[in-house]
Amino acid sequence: MDKARTVCRRLAGHLPHLLAAAVLVVVVAPRLSSLAPAAKKILQKGLLSELNRLGISTPAVALAAWAAAAAAWAYAVSRPRPVYLVDLSGHRAGPALEASRAKTIAHFGRCGRFSDESMAFQKRMLERSGLGERTHFPASLLSVPVDMCLRTAREESHAVIFGVVDDVLARAAVAPRDVGVLIFNSSLLSPTPSFTSLIVSRYGMRHDVVSHSLSGMGCSAGIIAIDLAKRLLQVHRDTYALVVSTENITLNAYMGNNRPMLVTNTLFRVGGAAILLSNRGADRARAKYQLIHTVRTHRGAHDQSYSCVTQEEDDGGRVGVSLSKELMVVAGEALRTNITTLGPLALPMSEQLRFLATVVLTRVFRARVRAYLPDFKLAFEHFCIHAGGRGVLDELERSLKLSAWHMEPSRMTLYRFGNTSSSSLWYELAYCEAKGRIRKGDRVWQIAFGSGFKCNSAVWKALRTVDGGEEGNPWTPELDELPVDVPKVSPIDESTYKFPDDQES
Numbered sequence: 116m117d118k119a120r121t122v123c124r125r126l127a128g129h130l131p132h133l134l135a136a137a138v139l140v141v142v143v144a145p146r147l148s149s150l151a152p153a154a155k156k157i158l159q160k161g162l163l164s165e166l167n168r169l170g171i172s173t174p175a176v177a178l179a180a181w182a183a184a185a186a187a188w189a190y191a192v193s194r195p196r197p198v199y200l201v202d203l204s205g206h207r208a209g210p211a212l213e214a215s216r217a218k219t220i221a222h223f224g225r226c227g228r229f230s231d232e233s234m235a236f237q238k239r240m241l242e243r244s245g246l247g248e249r250t251h252f253p254a255s256l257l258s259v260p261v262d263m264c265l266r267t268a269r270e271e272s273h274a275v276i277f278g279v280v281d282d283v284l285a286r287a288a289v290a291p292r293d294v295g296v297l298i299f300n301s302s303l304l305s306p307t308p309s310f311t312s313l314i315v316s317r318y319g320m321r322h323d324v325v326s327h328s329l330s331g332m333g334c335s336a337g338i339i340a341i342d343l344a345k346r347l348l349q350v351h352r353d354t355y356a357l358v359v360s361t362e363n364i365t366l367n368a369y370m371g372n373n374r375p376m377l378v379t380n381t382l383f384r385v386g387g388a389a390i391l392l393s394n395r396g397a398d399r400a401r402a403k404y405q406l407i408h409t410v411r412t413h414r415g416a417h418d419q420s421y422s423c424v425t426q427e428e429d430d431g432g433r434v435g436v437s438l439s440k441e442l443m444v445v446a447g448e449a450l451r452t453n454i455t456t457l458g459p460l461a462l463p464m465s466e467q468l469r470f471l472a473t474v475v476l477t478r479v480f481r482a483r484v485r486a487y488l489p490d491f492k493l494a495f496e497h498f499c500i501h502a503g504g505r506g507v508l509d510e511l512e513r514s515l516k517l518s519a520w521h522m523e524p525s526r527m528t529l530y531r532f533g534n535t536s537s538s539s540l541w542y543e544l545a546y547c548e549a550k551g552r553i554r555k556g557d558r559v560w561q562i563a564f565g566s567g568f569k570c571n572s573a574v575w576k577a578l579r580t581v582d583g584g585e586e587g588n589p590w591t592p593e594l595d596e597l598p599v600d601v602p603k604v605s606p607i608d609e610s611t612y613k614f615p616d617d618q619e620s
Contacts, residue, residue, distance in 0.1 A: 199402035217612035245505035275387035291318035295354030304363035305330035333565025337537035361387030362536035369435030376435030386535025424566035449570035499543035502529035549590035551583030
């Protein structure tokens with residue numbers, strides 16, 4: 116035992132030399148065979164004489180070398196695998212599905228389901244919504260009479276899903292059989308077979324693809340899907356993960372007169388996105404972004420948070436999504452919890468110290484000081500905030516002290532595409548790309564809110580500069596027209612739209 120302690124103390128005393136020797140053994144030794152025999156003999160003799168001078172035996176050096184190699188291997192395999200965003204695609208419906216605000220009101224009136232009070236309320240909401248004149252409704256809601264059934268719901272979803280998946284796989288030059296992880300999220304429509312089964316069948320994916328369908332998780336499900344993909348890519352080596360985010364409008368338009376349920380009619384529109392992720396080292400050179408952080412906050416344990424967004428039936432048995440008046444308060448609380456977790460991961464030390472100081476003053480010394488809200492503009496160059504509605508964007512602009520430039524991607528997404536639920540974040544990122552804003556090294560913060568109540572964040576780092584005006588980007592066809600000024604209230608002139616049969620008569 117004493118002899119062992121003596122050896123350990125000797126090894127510890129010569130640790131720097133041992134590490135240097137380990138490097139020589141691991142790095143240099145394999146190359147000795149390529150040296151001339153005379154040089155090899157001199158190097159070996161010099162190394163051994165130096166070790167003998169230090170009183171270190173050759174077996175001890177070999178042991179240290181292998182220990183260093185084992186430690187390096189253990190460190191390498193324990194580190195999280197990088198997750199890269201190779202490419203993304205956003206759905207852009209055709210001109211036949213465009214619905215101006217006047218057209219929207221006209222079709223609401225023609226369907227005959229709403230009272231005069233409900234029609235007036237929806238018109239007021241639409242005038243204040245921040246939506247423009249070219250958002251998209253599914254064909255099922257633009258037909259007369261409306262055709263809300265499972266068949267038309269599938270038709271809507273199929274058009275979105277196949278369009279974005281075709282596009283992202285083609286742009287990334289990835290074969291469907293190379294996808295090892297498939298995640299799909301749609302909150303309000305979950306058919307049998309599932310949408311993941313539909314995608315596997317359509318594209319002939321391999322039998323061992325790891326697939327997950329997420330439902331009932333609201334507008335923040337897109338980030339949840341990204342977080343799930345990140346975790347799966349830590350397990351499955353050298354593969355791609357395909358994430359598809361959308362929402363179905365056909366079966367979830369509300370045809371009753373309960374005011375809290377009518378709000379969704381004025382906000383939600385057709386949309387969807389596909390995102391291709393990879394953990395393959397070879398994809399880093401061509402990938403657009405690397406995923407840095409995901410932070411998920413769930414406040415479902417609080418009754419007010421849990422019940423602020425609910426799908427339910429009204430007194431007449433008509434199903435809709437009811438939005439509580441406390442929604443903004445609940446969203447604010449969820450956001451504060453989320454950024455408390457995200458802040459230490461992303462903020463510079465100066466901002467963290469300021470935040471910590473106010474916490475100490477208020478909680479330890481009971482001082483009456485205003486809570487310090489860190490300046491997140493020091494941590495991120497771009498902000499993609501879920502385009503849930505004008506009120507949400509106004510509140511986050513104020514609370515996070517963001518500029519109009521920072522809010523532009525979210526406001527233009529709401530204006531051009533409406534609230535597309537979980538896919539809105541990807542329209543916003545695509546807007547930044549289309550405008551040529553993404554430069555190598557830039558950091559992007561995506562913030563999403565969802566029923567339950569949840570607030571989820573994802574942080575990306577740009578691996579390369581993304582040129583604007585890419586073919587396939589949903590913003591490219593009208594890039595020069597945006598941004599536009601969106602007034603707080605924009606009156607609707609109903610005379611600007613007439614039904615085709617009215618025009619003929």
